[in-house]
Amino acid sequence: MEKVLKDTFLSRSLTVINDLSIDEQLFLYNQTRRLKEKWFNKEDVSEFMIKGNVGIYIVFIEPSTRTKESFINAAKFHKNAKVTIFDSNLSSFNKNESYVDTFNMLTGYSDYSIFIVRTKLEGTCKLLEKSVSDFAVRNNLIVPSFINAGDGKHEHPTQELLDEFTFLEKNNFDNSYIHIALVGDLLHGRTVHSKVNGLKIFKNVKVDLIAPQEILMPKHYIEKMKSNGFEVRIFESIEKYLKQKDIANIWYFTRLQLERMGEDILEKEFFLRKSVTFKKEFLPLLPQDVKFYHPLPRHKIYPTIPTFLDSLPLNGWEKQAINGYWTRIILLSMFGGALKYNSNNNTDICNNEEYIISAPVINGTKGVQKDGKRGIKPIENGTVIDHIAKGKGADEIFLTILKIRKIMKFFDIDSADGIFKSEDGKLKGYISLPDKYLSKREIKKLSAISPNITVNIIKNSRVTEKYRIKLPPKVYGFEELKCKNENCISNPIHGENVKGSFIRNNNGELICEYCETPHDYNEIWDI
Incomplete structure (x- = not known):
């Protein structure tokens, strides 16, 4: 029985090279090899051409000759596609109009759209992939594809x-x-x-x-x-x-x-x-x-x-430049649905790792009184955040307490805080919040502000729940998040109203989802 292939590249985007799996990249290279052989043997190459009402938009907000002309000619290979070339000097981008709004409107002009975008702002295609996809779904349109033709010093x-x-x-x-x-x-x-x-x-x-x-x-x-x-x-x-x-x-x-x-x-x-x-x-x-x-x-x-x-004979760069035409034809063939490939690609970066861990409560009453003797204001009901910046110097612990208070908006409620020595002799900080119970969202936020702390839930003067929290695999959805890279599309200075989003790598760094700049967890907060 013949294997049925799916249009797995339709509505896919290439924002970074990792958006294509290794097998998918090898598929692209093998198809490029086939196209070149057929072309130079003067064989029929129509199998590689896009069919249907597909709009290819070439939007170069940053000047380019080589890449732009390569894409223009690659797009024209697909004779049935509608090719639109933007003049960035005359476009709305020079009038401080929203990137997202502009591409939302363009998405409705064809049954299916492929956008090839070059910009100085890093992570632009990642933003457009997320935001314009939401627009398309809301309006019953086919989700468009975005191809990054170079964004700042990020990727190409x-x-x-x-x-x-x-x-x-x-x-x-x-x-x-x-x-x-x-x-x-x-x-x-x-x-x-x-x-x-x-x-x-x-x-x-x-x-x-x-x-x-x-x-x-x-x-x-x-x-x-x-x-x-x-x-x-x-x-x-x-x-x-x-x-x-x-x-x-x-x-x-x-x-x-x-x-x-x-x-x-x-x-x-x-x-x-x-x-x-x-x-x-x-x-x-x-x-x-x-x-x-x-x-x-x-x-x-x-x-x-x-x-x-x-x-x-050292000269390999001339054939390399010509290959841009062939590989970009195939990339458009794939994203335009002309080439089909049965892919098991999974682009979900985040996992279900537990980072808010329930800890056993050995003696709830004793724990509250013991802390009280060390300076914590005893509370009958509420929350105590403990082990803040444990092992650090007093100044760093104090600044961490202030950061938690500011980001979590704890200055507006009755509370107490302080620094004391734990049983092992190391300094640590605490914040007690009478009659205040943290929501799950607040605990998630706290885990990204100051990981490796303990949250104690107190009811009737007893610790009834205890949580040890770690740095989460993904930090997103909070207004105060900010990428430190000023060339990132998500940075507030560019006015795109993008909330910061960060993914933790194996080294414990938080990587901006848009420009891939690494951050320490202390660097992601706009305070």
Whole structure:
């Protein structure tokens, strides 16, 4: 019996490379390979074309030539699709109009819409995916797809697709191993940030990072690569890299993104360029099978890959750029329903982990009186929050108490607080709230403000319930949440009225759901 395939890519979005599973990415690369073979063999390629009333909107709010033109031509391959190209200089985005409202309105103009969006604000496509999907459901419309064509210094997932396809071509589509050197501005380069997860299509990965400390890849991305099982090595310049013998056969260069650098880094521009620019005298030190790649365009005066290399076998960047056309055709084919794939993809990041844990109440009356002797105002009914910032200094405990009071709005009710020593000699703080019982939502909020504390529920002078709370797997839904990244679409300065949302990683950091900036739990509150 023939297997029935589902339109699993309809209404899907590509906001970061991880939105496609490894199997789905490999499906895309295999379909791209098929399309190229059929095209150059002059065979029928209509199976890849989108059918029906589909609108493809190319919305580049940040200037672009290469990516924009690549998408325009890829969209025109789909002859039945309605292609609309936005001129950002004339659009509503320059009149301080809401992103969400604009895309909500556009969603109703076709039976089904695919939006290709490039913006300086990080996490924009993630916001649109969530908010416009809600709008579509409310109005009985098909949920549209959003494709991130680059957002600030966050990610560039469609560039990652064409890069990985190019690497596979070089390896004759063997994905068992890759050894790659990432060279250049690894701090601001969103194309290399996408490789942190994009390279997972290879079963074994070795990554050499070549950049001075000032523009080295952010620490959380390096740690993520290691947690993905990559072997990671760091070198501060090409010259030092070439002094050792284990040299990658794939080099991926990026330009210095001066427009995103602060004055402290710009002062070192000459030194930084020298460290990551290839020189003619380096040629004899390269293995024979090395290929250079670059997302293009290069800097016209100070290219990290000088133009004297254009005619050499090292040149892999020209075919790489052309592959952008083919991979983007296939991406649109998938999201437009022309290509079907039976996927078991599960994008649910959060889990049902218990982070509010009931603890045994050994002797409720004794516990209340014992605390009372240490300075807590005895209460007959209410809540005592205990073990606040246990083991920290008195100043930090005091500031944590103030933070809890401010965020939880405890200043408006009768209460008491203080600092004392626990039985093990460590300092801890407490807040007692007479006649106040915390709701489940309030306890959830408290767990993200000050994890590892204890909440005691007291009735008739006895502790009747005790909860030990940990940092939750996801923190969202509270007005006071704020991403510290000022380039994030959720940051209040951009006026999109987005509530902050954070997901805890394996290291205990809270990752912004929009721009993926890591935070300590103390950094997510706008106070």
